Amino acid sequence: MEARLCGRALEIGGLLYRGAEAEVYEARWFCMPAVVKVRPPKPYRHPRIDELLRTRRTVAEARAMYAALRAGVSVPAVYLVDPLEKIIVMERLEGISLAHLVEADSGRALEAARRLGSMAARLHAAGVAHGDLTTSNVVVVGDEVFLVDFGLASLDADEDDYAVDVHLFMRSLESTHPDHVEDMLKSFLEGYRQVAGGDAVENLMRRVEEIRLMGRYREERRRSVWGQVEQP
The missing domain is CATH 1.10.510.10 (Transferase(Phosphotransferase) domain 1)
Structure with a gap:
């Protein structure tokens, strides 16, 4: 996949997981181990509806992670949320x-x-x-x-x-x-x-x-x- 951020900021590697709505890739964020979760376009949906759904779900997931963190729940650190590219860059957990x-x-x-x-x-x-x-x-x-x-x-x-x-x-x-x-x-x-x-x-x-x-x-x-x- 291609990312709007490139070079030293965000380097995207191989696919780790593919689900129904999203894909997760290994990555490096400013040289730190990371993962990128991306919601790719769905050809079976109307383009405008697809764009809206993917944007909303990306933002909603990031908000849920922040709410969990505020509640005292351990979640991966979020480095970047990009609603335009429908990606979340987060900490890679080595566990x-x-x-x-x-x-x-x-x-x-x-x-x-x-x-x-x-x-x-x-x-x-x-x-x-x-x-x-x-x-x-x-x-x-x-x-x-x-x-x-x-x-x-x-x-x-x-x-x-x-x-x-x-x-x-x-x-x-x-x-x-x-x-x-x-x-x-x-x-x-x-x-x-x-x-x-x-x-x-x-x-x-x-x-x-x-x-x-x-x-x-x-x-x-x-x-x-x-x-x-x-x-x-």
Whole structure:
């Protein structure tokens, strides 16, 4: 990709990750290790709508990261936000994702989950929902735990959004770390409780269970409908 900033200020390297809405590249920012998140054009959208959406989502993600930082949540340092180019240049974290740490060092992973729970509680207290709270979006660097990828974050979140955060965390554990679900969730909720209190955790988990029940109901209905269609 080409960047409007070039030369010694911003040097962009290879692709690290490609998602539905954005791409992440390794980079150097004034000779410091960095990453660049860019939202490329989508040819299936009207050009004006596409331009507006990409600009808004770039700015919204940067604002969510700043709101998280103000709430006491560790996030990568943001070096540059360029709405015209739809890029965010940020600190490159030299660590390990919680998804990998669970399998590599369960003791450290449990402590990271506890700290993540505290971070989630602070985030929610500030009215922010992450929107994609999975073990892949948590990076452990030494003794520090960072939350990354605020592309789906909401700055005007409500209790349902907070419950969805926890539901997504649980689902990521169930799908990739089924043997660690109970212990990891227990540590997460312990950290959440330390910040928000026991009543808040009870109310939160009650709503989480409602969301999960609705999901199971929809899945059962889908299977039932397709089962009827497949019958001769």
